[in-house]
Amino acid sequence: xxxxxxxxxPTSSSDLEAxxxxxxxxxxxxxxxxSPASFxxxxxxxxxTEPSAxxxxxxxxxxxxxxTNFPAILMPKTGxxxxxxxxxxxxxxxxxxxxxxxxxxxLVKKSRYLQPVDVIIPFAGSExxxxxxxxxxxxxxxxxxxxxxxxxxxxxxxxIGTVHLSDGSKRPIGISVVSTLSDDDHTKQxxxxxxxxxxxxxxxxxxxxxxxxxxGPLRPALTDGTGxxxxxxxxxxxxxxxxxxGKVGGGKSVTAYALTSPRDSIDRQLRQGRYxxxxxxxxxxxxxxxxVMSIGGTSFDAYLVMLEAPGQNFPAGAFQYITTTxxxxxPFDVAVAASRKKLESLAAxxxxxxxxSINDVPVVLLNMGEEANAKFVESEHLRLVMExxxxxxxxxxxxxxxxxxxxxxxxxxxxKGCNEAKLFITDEEHPKGGERLKIQxxxxxxxxxxxxxxxxxxxxxxxxxxxxxLESVFQNLTKRSFAQVYGRGAGEILLSDNPLxxxxxxxxxxxxxxxxxxxxxxxxxxxxRLQNSMTQGLANVLGTDYPLPQFATIYRVPMTKDxxxxxxxxxLTHTKDCVDLLMADTPEFFERILTxxxxxxxxxxxxxxxxxxxxxxxxxxxxxxxxxxxRGIPFFKKWAAILKTLVNxxxxxxxxxxRKDAWGNGLLGxxxx
Numbered sequence: 011x012x013x014x015x016x017x018x019x020p021t022s023s024s025d026l027e028a029x030x031x032x033x034x035x036x037x038x039x040x041x042x043x044x045s046p047a048s049f050x051x052x053x054x055x056x057x058x059t060e061p062s063a064x065x066x067x068x069x070x071x072x073x074x075x076x077x078t079n080f081p082a083i084l085m086p087k088t089g090x091x092x093x094x095x096x097x098x099x100x101x102x103x104x105x106x107x108x109x110x111x112x113x114x115x116x117l118v119k120k121s122r123y124l125q126p127v128d129v130i131i132p133f134a135g136s137e138x139x140x141x142x143x144x145x146x147x148x149x150x151x152x153x154x155x156x157x158x159x160x161x162x163x164x165x166x167x168x169x170i171g172t173v174h175l176s177d178g179s180k181r182p183i184g185i186s187v188v189s190t191l192s193d194d195d196h197t198k199q200x201x202x203x204x205x206x207x208x209x210x211x212x213x214x215x216x217x218x219x220x221x222x223x224x225x226g227p228l229r230p231a232l233t234d235g236t237g238x239x240x241x242x243x244x245x246x247x248x249x250x251x252x253x254x255x256g257k258v259g260g261g262k263s264v265t266a267y268a269l270t271s272p273r274d275s276i277d278r279q280l281r282q283g284r285y286x287x288x289x290x291x292x293x294x295x296x297x298x299x300x301x302v303m304s305i306g307g308t309s310f311d312a313y314l315v316m317l318e319a320p321g322q323n324f325p326a327g328a329f330q331y332i333t334t335t336x337x338x339x340x341p342f343d344v345a346v347a348a349s350r351k352k353l354e355s356l357a358a359x360x361x362x363x364x365x366x367s368i369n370d371v372p373v374v375l376l377n378m379g380e381e382a383n384a385k386f387v388e389s390e391h392l393r394l395v396m397e398x399x400x401x402x403x404x405x406x407x408x409x410x411x412x413x414x415x416x417x418x419x420x421x422x423x424x425x426k427g428c429n430e431a432k433l434f435i436t437d438e439e440h441p442k443g444g445e446r447l448k449i450q451x452x453x454x455x456x457x458x459x460x461x462x463x464x465x466x467x468x469x470x471x472x473x474x475x476x477x478x479x480l481e482s483v484f485q486n487l488t489k490r491s492f493a494q495v496y497g498r499g500a501g502e503i504l505l506s507d508n509p510l511x512x513x514x515x516x517x518x519x520x521x522x523x524x525x526x527x528x529x530x531x532x533x534x535x536x537x538x539r540l541q542n543s544m545t546q547g548l549a550n551v552l553g554t555d556y557p558l559p560q561f562a563t564i565y566r567v568p569m570t571k572d573x574x575x576x577x578x579x580x581x582l583t584h585t586k587d588c589v590d591l592l593m594a595d596t597p598e599f600f601e602r603i604l605t606x607x608x609x610x611x612x613x614x615x616x617x618x619x620x621x622x623x624x625x626x627x628x629x630x631x632x633x634x635x636x637x638x639x640x641r642g643i644p645f646f647k648k649w650a651a652i653l654k655t656l657v658n659x660x661x662x663x664x665x666x667x668x669r670k671d672a673w674g675n676g677l678l679g680x681x682x683x
Contacts, residue, residue, distance in 0.1 A: 069228065070205055070206070076239065080100075082098060082233050083100050085111065086119070100232075109124065120224040121246070127184040128183050131186070131302075133189050133301070134189070135306050137378065140154065145157060146209065152214070163187060166183065167221065182222065185247060188251040205230075220570075253282045257275060265631050276311060295398060300324050323367055326414045327394070327417070329390065333377060337592075350627070350631075357589075372455055373454045393523075407562075426453050433655070454584070467540065467575045477542075484550075491579060514587045521563055521576075521577075522562065522564045522565070522577050524575045531564075544577070598624060600624070600661075603621050622661070635647070635649050
């Protein structure tokens with residue numbers, strides 16, 4: 011393009027003057043939105059431009075190409091937003107000024123430079139980020155990590171609309187989706203050659219349809235010291251941050267910590283996180299949501315960063331979602347190792363005192379590999395942002411502060427705060443009594459969601475259908491929730507064991523998201539019928555011998571015509587009960603393995619030596635956490651201590667190692683107080 015730089019901006023001084031005169035004339039005929047006062051933009055020095063035709067037509071651009079030998083940020087060559095875009099080096103001495111200047115430029119040229127950030131939504135690991143998903147467009151819906159994240163950010167922007175600032179100006183809400191990835195996943199997603207693939211471009215183009223903010227190409231905006239992309243923008247108010255651990259893979263076993271410390275990964279992410287913190291500091295109402303993660307090594311590196319990062323204050327009513335593979339869907343050859351890692355992860359997440367800001371956020375296990383569960387987590391993020399920016403309230407019965415109080419009441423009476431959540435320990439001096447050892451600091455829920463068509467919801471609200479028509483729905487929701495910790499190899503038999511379900515459930519919350527334009531959502535009587543049908547339907551599924559404490563919350567949120575209502579259940583349980591179920595579900599934990607027998611010994615009919623393999627692996631992994639290389643990570647010492655407690659509880663001395671009363675509550679003769 012003659013007379014322009016590589017992204018369509020005039021380069022010659024005469025062309026630039028003519029371009030600016032045209033812009034000034036156009037601005038004189040329209041009302042421009044004022045810029046936020048916190049940036050104090052001098053209006054006489056601002057050249058307001060929109061994307062060129064060439065730039066705007068491209069869903070992805072990597073021009074100008076970033077340097078590879080120093081950390082850099084995309085900046086305007088001159089002034090606030092004048093001249094071509096160039097890469098400038100970031101140093102410790104200038105990072106604040108560079109970030110602020112790029113963000114000022116981004117307010118003017120909304121498709122090119124860093125964008126304001128009001129909300130941070132963090133993900134970690136291949137499963138939670140969808141980094142292992144191919145880029146496609148299926149039924150007009152994009153798949154693949156970056157495309158899905160743009161879709162989520164666009165949905166939140168469309169629902170919130172503009173943010174009104176204290177100086178009277180307004181702009182679209184700034185959404186940043188942060189992904190923590192292993193180096194191989196990072197290369198697969200944001201290497202320059204990956205960003206140029208036609209599949210990615212098609213998915214990104216589909217993801218940006220019908221957005222309310224100014225569109226713009228997906229483009230690199232910030233790189234690290236090796237030229238790897240650490241931040242991209244995707245039009246007005248959308249930022250995608252990609253943090254890398256510096257490791258080739260994540261690591262599926264705790265034993266991996268014997269070979270390498272996560273200290274370098276933690277420090278690397280904390281350094282990268284400084285840039286995002288600076289962007290967030292400019293927001294008048296900043297929100298950071300809890301990390302969505304799996305149970306692999308990459309996810310736990312990110313979790314350790316969350317524990318060490320400053321100012322971790324999460325919105326009231328937030329949950330931390332952990333995606334795991336259900337027990338009955340684990341491949342046979344890895345089922346034991348996966349169950350062990352799930353148990354270890356649950357102990358790390360719920361049994362270590364990490365301070366009130368973390369302890370007050372419940373942990374929820376669910377399978378985000380299923381579309382309805384992923385959509386439920388996205389709706390939960392939307393709910394928290396709408397509560398903060400739009401004043402969203404439950405449709406009836408409670409307001410949002412009541413929901414938080416109700417959850418806290420159940421936590422204290424039935425969750426982590428009750429005696430039954432503690433380990434009951436007996437000894438020779440207390441054969442009929444014993445002491446209780448507190449191990450749980452965070453509540454834990456098992457969850458599953460389903461999409462229900464609008465007609466079904468309408469019939470329930472109008473009274474044409476009732477709880478009887480919901481029996482199969484709640485049977486499936488309950489079974490799939492329990493499959494997170496129980497049901498391997500048992501199929502529908504044990505997963506349908508309703509008495510067992512009831513014994514392990516302390517409380518159930520039903521969460522329903524319906525379109526805000528659905529007619530029954532505008533009538534209290536219809537909402538009451540819908541809510542009663544839901545709660546009674548779940549109670550019927552779990553039996554009536556013992557009443558189940560439960561409550562339902564219904565939210566009306568904006569949905570497109572092709573989006574369906576979501577019904578989810580969150581079942582409150584105890585860490586001790588999850589360990590009990592996982593131990594019962596994995597008999598290999600207590601099997602003896604033949605370790606050696608010579609030919610002569612076999613001829614002599616000798617008995618070979620055996621070893622409790624899983625017991626030995628447990629001890630080896632605990633030793634890995636206690637390695638001197640982890641002295642700078644106090645979390646590992648606490649993790650090893652709680653695993654020792656649980657393993658010593660599970661195994662007893664002698665040839666029959668399984669402790670049958672390990673997870674009981676001290677009930678005598680099958681009955682107790």
